[in-house]
Amino acid sequence: MNFRVAVLQMRSVSGEVSKNLETIAAQMAAAAKEGADIVLLPECFATGYTLPVDDHKVLEEDGAWLRRLCQEAKKQRIGLVATAFTKGRTKPQNSAFVIDKDGRVLMKYSKVHTCDFADERCLESGDGFKVCDFHGVQLGIMICYDREYPESARILMLQGAEIILVPNDCGAMVPRVQALSTRAYENMVGVAMANPNGQNAGRSCAFSPICWNEDGICVDNTLLLADEMTEGLYFADFDMAQIRAYREKEMMGNTFRKVKAYGPLLSDVIQYPFIRDGQAGESRRS
Numbered sequence: 001m002n003f004r005v006a007v008l009q010m011r012s013v014s015g016e017v018s019k020n021l022e023t024i025a026a027q028m029a030a031a032a033k034e035g036a037d038i039v040l041l042p043e044c045f046a047t048g049y050t051l052p053v054d055d056h057k058v059l060e061e062d063g064a065w066l067r068r069l070c071q072e073a074k075k076q077r078i079g080l081v082a083t084a085f086t087k088g089r090t091k092p093q094n095s096a097f098v099i100d101k102d103g104r105v106l107m108k109y110s111k112v113h114t115c116d117f118a119d120e121r122c123l124e125s126g127d128g129f130k131v132c133d134f135h136g137v138q139l140g141i142m143i144c145y146d147r148e149y150p151e152s153a154r155i156l157m158l159q160g161a162e163i164i165l166v167p168n169d170c171g172a173m174v175p176r177v178q179a180l181s182t183r184a185y186e187n188m189v190g191v192a193m194a195n196p197n198g199q200n201a202g203r204s205c206a207f208s209p210i211c212w213n214e215d216g217i218c219v220d221n222t223l224l225l226a227d228e229m230t231e232g233l234y235f236a237d238f239d240m241a242q243i244r245a246y247r248e249k250e251m252m253g254n255t256f257r258k259v260k261a262y263g264p265l266l267s268d269v270i271q272y273p274f275i276r277d278g279q280a281g282e283s284r285r286s
Contacts (some may be wrong), residue, residue, distance in 0.1 A: 002128050002238070005237075028078055053092050058086055079135075080099045083263075088124035098132050107141075111144070137163055147180060162240070162244070
């Protein structure tokens with residue numbers, strides 16, 4: 001089984017939801033013609049990623065914008081990771097919606113690791129990570145800054161994710177791309193990331209978890225690596241049969257973990273040199 005992800009490297013127009021929806025629909029149609037199973041958009045593509053944002057500038061999660069994209073998914077027989085600022089309980093959220101080929105919303109995921117050191121402090125963080133069944137492929141989502149924390153991908157792997165899709169809007173991508181390759185390797189999951197094009201941006205990518213062949217010889221796990229500036233659709237093909245066979249025999253992921261030694265991972269104590277402004281609600285000790 002081949003799972004083809006269409007990765008959109010493009011910058012949307014901030015505040016122009018109708019125009020952005022037209023762009024999404026056109027890209028879905030183009031991706032469907034290329035045999036893609038799902039389109040991955042950059043972070044907050046429907047609304048544009050401009051901060052700060054308040055409830056007057058966000059979208060309803062059951063609004064006409066999402067129904068339009070669901071109809072387009074059903075029409076084109078292609079899935080979509082739709083991204084936008086949406087209403088939360090008390091503040092806006094940075095959200096991704098996984099839509100299947102039948103136009104059904106399978107999952108809403110709201111960014112857990114909001115950038116509280118910057119303008120995203122105006123947002124409400126999500127409560128946890130989620131996995132959904134997309135036509136037989138187990139999908140998880142990380143949004144941008146989530147990928148800076150290895151726990152994000154690790155939790156998704158433990159929840160059964162086979163592929164992790166990453167809507168992104170960020171610069172200085174070289175080390176971040178390297179980290180995504182590592183997340184694929186250590187969790188034995190496929191990873192794909194969509195980032196807007198631009199100077200010091202772009203570099204949308206995809207990585208297989210398969211890092212050596214049956215003879216133990218290292219292989220390049222890069223499926224896709226765009227440049228910074230080129231706008232458009234890129235495609236990554238994940239061989240699910242090969243990935244599943246690899247996961248059944250190799251020794252990463254959840255094989256020989258020593259969880260009794262991991263207690264400090266659940267501590268909320270922050271010590272020097274990691275104390276920063278904007279760290280709300282945690283215990284601190286210098």
